[in-house]
Amino acid sequence: MTSIIIISILPIVLLYLGLYKAQKALLPVAVLGLLAALVTSVLQWTILDEAQPIYNGMLLYNNFSVAFSVISIISTILILLLSKGYFEKISNHIAEYYAIILFSLAGIIVMVSYHNLTMMFIGIEIMSVSLYILAGIRKNDFASNEAALKYFLMGAFSTGFLLFGIALIYGATGTFDIDGIRDWLLNSPRKIDPLFYTGVMLIIVGLCFKVGAAPFHFWTPDVYEGAPSLITLFMSTVVKVAGFAAFLRLFSACFLPIAQFWTPVLLVITIITLFVGNITALYQQSFKRMMAFSSISHAGYLMFAIVAIGAASANAIFMYATAYSIASIIAFGGLILVRQQTGTDGFEGFNGLANKNPFLALVLTVAMLSLAGIPLTAGFIGKFYMFSGALSQYRIWLVIVAVVNAIISIFYYFRVIVAMYFRNADREQVEVPAYYKFVLGFSALATILVGVYPTVISGLIK
Amino acid sequence: MELIDLLIKIALIVVIFAISLVVAMYSTYAERKIAAFFQDRVGPNRAGPWGILQPLADGGKMFLKEEIIPTNATGFLFIVGPSLAILTACIGSAVIPWGQNLEIGGRVIPLQVTDINVGILYIFGVVSLGVYGIMIGGWASNNKYSLLGAIRAASQNISYEISMGLSIIALLMVTGTLSLGEIAKQQHGFWADGYFSWNVFKQPLGFLLFIVCAFAETNRSPFDLPECETELVGGYHTEYSSMKLGFYLFAEYINMFISSAVMATLYFGGYNFPFMDLIHSPNLVAILGVVALFAKIFLFIFFFMWVRWTIPRFRYDQLMDLGWKTLIPLAIANIVLTGIFMTIFK
Amino acid sequence: MTVSILLFLPVVAAVLTLFFKNEVAKHAALFFALVELGLAISFVTGFVPNASIQYLVDLPWIPQFGIYFSAGIDGISMVMVLLTTVLVPLIILSTYEHQYKNGKALYALILFMQAGLLTVFTALDGFLFYVGWEAALIPIYFICALWGGENRIRVNIKFFIYTFAGSLFMLVAIIYLYLQTPSKLYDIHSFYELSLSLKQQNWIFWGFFIAFAIKMPIFPFHTWQPDTYTEAPTAGTMMLSGIMLKMGIYGVIRWLIPNAPNAFAYWGYYALILSVIGIVYGSVIAFRQKDGKRLVAYSSIAHVGLIAAGIFAWSVQGVQGAMIQMISHGINVVGMFFIWDIISRRLGTRDISLMGGIAKVAPKFSIAFLIIVLGTVALPLTNGFVGEFLLLKGVYNYTIVFAAVAGLTIIFGAVYMLRMYKNVMQGELNELTATFTDIKGSERLVLGIICALIIIIGVYPQPLLHLSEASVTNLIQTVSAKFTATKF
């Protein structure tokens, strides 16, 4: 629990550091603080997963929360390391950058450990409001402005749905407590009223907006493209992961007894999400936009765990999210470097990269393979868990749809590999700063390690 | 509610309404007289003896003046502005306890329009609405001075509203209720159980903050930036004429009256006066209470005017600095001190 | 000694190779490949040729999912391991004359691929099998795409998509099987013990079949193959044709038929028809090819079709024939591609019509070429004969018509192979071919080994057949016992 407090105080400290012109100290302090939060979070882990709700049942910091906190914090640390020297070019309010990212992270930690709909709402909103600002942080860039406005309007809109859903559920059950709602469902299955069902539907709509699942995805590509790359990275990894963690927590702990009601809905959403994301990604000429659309399709895969909800769902989402996050970090890290040199987000910017920067090309290849779900990378393990989960519920057609989509995704992920290795271009060597080397190397190693021996992290959540 | 009660209520409302208007009208007269006194001149002395009919003459003139709506102005909002200003000024008086209950023929008549349990919030709500009148009017005029005045007014009002709200919080900690009737009751008499019972003695700093904010909220000098004639001609009401201008001027004085009443109620015991327990007739106490309250109100109004003709106007940056950088920290400190004090000396 | 050493050595070797300089890397790679071969031979010598699984390794991998790192060698696997470990050094040696840009990466990829292949051939765990399957795919993709010809990008993405698509369906089938097992294990034996309904088996059959059919490839899943073979660098082509397509065949024997016996009994006939169509189709198209490498590629389709037909006939002769023919085909096709590599390296073209009379200037080369061609057309006393004889016998026992068609095609194959030889080696020298120089050094070594193997296996195939016989017999008996539906 200490980790939430640390992560909440840390940005304030950073803001004040920024005030007193201690720009050099920002990154070290942020990273050290996050490491402290990481440690305190890990210490909360218990073998038997026997955590009890705290703060009057507001939060439940169990192993699920620990696992997702850890991956969120680690991803954030990596992203912050990538930010070395990046923000200075965009804006002169660097401290605010770090602070807002960390505020958002604080919201995320709440999102993965809530035990009451109030806290879920608060967590989501702390995260979202911070992101609205982050998306528009490049004040004079039109695309960034537009991204911020779209994200803001859509986010606020979806919040409305989410809240209305929560209100209806409260009306039906008279409580915001997750266990309370579940108990109500279990104790009075006969008189479940339409209020409750409508509430669940609206919550699905709201959450699907937040995680960018089709048909509520239309803001995603614009926002992802318009926002600065690092922020896009943050949004498409940590935020998405947290969104799904919150999603799963709600549906597995709370709405499980009426699973037969909402699974068909989510099933349709999943299938649409997969196809929309993949097919649109196929036509993109910009790497960043491709990543944006592919993140929609990844949202589709992540939905698998919720559609096929069961004991293994948490682990499946965790594995998939981990794989997806670290691979995305590599991809965006590479994109930032390439963009600095070539000034373009397009695939052609990667042409011939392998000749001059074998290391960069190699880690990017690992990332792309992982995203495409090729064995011996973490991405495959993630997909494997998802498929296993779905098949265990006999959703064979869903899996076949997913397989078709996995095949489609090969086309666009391999475009990067093809560009790097098989196309030639006159280019200079891209300079890879030491921070980037560390982050990219670490992520690539983690990808392979998890891919080869997933047991290292798959035991976190039982 | 029985019909008779209803009628009594309506009568009370009308009476209070009329009193506010009259007080406001004669405040203008008082202001001019006081200004004259401070500046060592005579002041209005033509209409009636000592110029006592001057406000009526002014009012009549306002009625008969030509009504101008500039072509560039947004017509509808141009009318809404002053109407809203006076409307909000007039409804604030609904929750103020004017006196203890009267008993006439076995019937209890409360001298308060209504005692709702969120009285203070109601006052705040109404006060916040007041700024809309100025803002809308200034914007609708489509005049640069008006717009500037309106923005200044809005900016100033919202800035001081925060400190006002914060200064009230300390008071609420002491009183434990939001009902004005209740608060007035708590300050019974003047001296009780070895303490002064009026809140001003418990919350001196809070009162100081509150009165400063009250000055700012009513746009009174030294905070009359929205209409400061040396910079902005007439501020937000530059384009107004006739009774619409009258409404704006009137609203200011009614606001002054209401805020004086609020201050008297919150901090100076409202209708309570020293040694009231010595009088045994409840009705007499009630009537004397009303008199006491009005005495306090008039003192405050006088204070308002005194300040106006004594202290020079702030610069805008000074105004904002005072509001944000002095009053808010002080108000928070006041809350903290009150909290600690109350916890220690339970 | 367990099989794990066999699987991990190439991985380590691949990583180590990357640390050498480009010129030294090939020697290092060859050294590692030979060590691997030595290991394999020591495995063979210690191998007891019965149906049991030996050199077993069984370690927990992802235990909560019932996934174990479990691998072992029985007779069938032993043959495949031998094939792989023999061919890889040959292939590495065959690249000695090439100056590949960034060669160490090529050798690392080859070694890595060897690890994947060996994993496939020894895996006893469904998950491990799949991982090995894909692990073999990635390196070959890079080999083909990095060092390939003009159209490599388009062709390779096609190749990759095809095979990846197939393998994903296989993954689904494997997971499905896993979910049916009572103890939730990916172990192949628990798969074997399942008795699923025909409907379930149908799913599994098609899941596996598509993957294997694409890999082999069986008509009509073959369209990626000729292009890829043509565009790939010779080493890649050799890996693909010599070893990799055997993954598909091995998969059919080990994973497809035993896991879905009833579905196989139902669909096997059609699979056989497809195989025979493949034989005819491959031969006909090969007949018309001008490009030597493409010709070999299509002839490979025909040969693999025959192997597949032998397996789908599902008799001891058929499968044993397939086993021996896999080795023979591997050796022959590697030799054949090497021949064409030599030709195209010397002459800069692979167009058969432009050639002639090479035998006059390069006698040693012509002898080697002749032996390999004879092996390919299955002349008695060459390695091809043993396999094809057994295969045809197996198919003949199944249906005579198909055996007849297949047999005719073999004759046909002899025609186009010999015609190719005639066109290239005999006749008049022209300007182009006059410059041809005879083989030397490493080329001579490679071709020599290949020719020796062709003849040795042709003359004395018994040890090889003996290796796998017990396992094959056992497998066929167990599976056939499960057939409930009638054959056609």
Added chain:
Amino acid sequence: MEAQSLPVNYLPIIFQMLVAMGFVVTTMFVTHKIGPKRQTKDKLTPFESGIEVVGNARTPASIKYFLVAILFVLFDVEVIFMYPWAVNFRDMGKTGMIEMFIFMATLLAGFIYVIKKKALDWD
């Protein structure tokens, strides 16, 4: 527990509003009717101290005003959080006080940041 207010307690407020509204409307109407109407073009132009009107009045104002508005919204809502606390201060005792002080410290941290950031400096 203090007495609850009933909806009926709010009725007089509506009466008062009606009275005030009646007053406003009547006055407006009457002045409109009885006032003279001699409008000229000059009277109807915006007043700019006698010189020709330049441009439109509705131009963007200084960003500072927006900043103040935004800060107001935030602080005002935080103040609203304190009201229930203040009213129930006596019942909540020391815990309640410490909790609210943490809240206020956070608020203050933001407030000091805003001041240090010179968001409220008018120059």
Added chain:
Amino acid sequence: MESLTSTIQAVPLNHYIFLSAIIFSIGVMGVLLRRNAIVIFMSVELMLNSVNLLLTAFSVYRGDAAGQVFVFFIMALAAAEVAVGLAIIVMIYRNTNSIDINVLNRLKW
């Protein structure tokens, strides 16, 4: 009419729900149909306030304070959104002199 609760309960719960739903729908329509960013924003606020109304109604009906506490949080959130949203809209207005969201088509949908 003994207490506020019973007064509110005198109106059937469904009426509150319908009212909230209608206000909510108006908000949704506003977001979907209007083109002006401020108006859209206000529609969103309308949606939030309909939720507040609903929560309060439920809360009173059930005699459970949690609903009203939630309303507080929604208000705080709305304030935060106003702050951020206005900042964004001002920023856009300064760059484009317009707050019509149709101007924002640099990024294709």
